[in-house]
Amino acid sequence: DAGITQSPRHKVTETGTPVTLRCHQTENHRYMYWYRQDPGHGLRLIHYSYGVKDTDKGEVSDGYSVSRSKTEDFLLTLESATSSQTSVYFCAISERGGILFNEQFFGPGTRLTVL
Amino acid sequence: TQLLEQSPQFLSIQEGENLTVYCNSSSVFSSLQWYRQEPGEGPVLLVTVVTGGEVKKLKRLTFQFGDARKDSSLHITAAQPGDTGLYLCAGGSGSARQLTFGSGTQLTVLP
Numbered sequence: 001d002a003g004i005t006q007s008p009r010h011k012v013t014e015t016g017t018p019v020t021l022r023c024h025q026t027e028n029h030r031y032m033y034w035y036r037q038d039p040g041h042g043l044r045l046i047h048y049s050y051g052v053k054d055t056d057k058g059e060v061s062d063g064y065s066v067s068r069s070k071t072e073d074f075l076l077t078l079e080s081a082t083s084s085q086t087s088v089y090f091c092a093i094s095e096r097g098g099i100l101f102n103e104q105f106f107g108p109g110t111r112l113t114v115l
Numbered sequence: 116t117q118l119l120e121q122s123p124q125f126l127s128i129q130e131g132e133n134l135t136v137y138c139n140s141s142s143v144f145s146s147l148q149w150y151r152q153e154p155g156e157g158p159v160l161l162v163t164v165v166t167g168g169e170v171k172k173l174k175r176l177t178f179q180f181g182d183a184r185k186d187s188s189l190h191i192t193a194a195q196p197g198d199t200g201l202y203l204c205a206g207g208s209g210s211a212r213q214l215t216f217g218s219g220t221q222l223t224v225l226p
Binding site: 004040041045050056092109 | 121124146148155156157158159160163203205207212213214216217218219
């Protein structure tokens with residue numbers, strides 16, 4: 001199994017509070033991704049990174065920001081959480097993003113509830 | 116925006132039956148992947164197909180990529196309860212750094 005951990009695994013917070021989710025990898029893969037998973041929507045890309053300090057927006061980036069100061073860590077921040085951001089968040093890593101074989105390995109997920 | 120539609124959305128069958136899950140798009144993909152996800156876990160890659168018409172077999176699972184690289188299917192022979200899970204297809208484009216995921220097929224195999 002790819003070495004990917006996510007923290008926290010579960011979090012309950014209140015509307016308007018900031019929240020930061022952490023993804024940590026031990027595989028030294030270049031590409032890292034943050035997805036959210038909601039019933040009926042599959043996995044939707046929030047942001048991704050193609051190197052240290054190199055990030056780009058995904059399909060549903062509004063209300064989210066990311067940072068990657070080290071290869072192994074990719075942080076997802078909700079500046080002011082809203083109830084619509086209640087979801088399960090997955091981090092994924094890939095060695096060869098976008099070059100035919102963008103095979104991604106996923107972390108265990110973080111279940112976030114915004115009350 | 117590239118979209119992938121999966122069908123059926125839900126499927127409940129008896130152990131030993133065969134089934135096929137479909138993944139369709141109007142866009143061409145350079146590669147297509149299938150993942151399986153179990154409750155409380157992240158998706159796990161099953162297979163990647165890259166050539167139009169390609170067929171790959173993984174034990175009782177057969178994956179096919181359409182000739183035009185716009186669609187794919189997953190066929191399971193003699194399904195077992197251990198096959199239960201959410202099956203996701205995902206398409207990749209050569210110039211993009213991201214995958215497009217379908218909404219998934221929730222499969223339940225009853226003993």
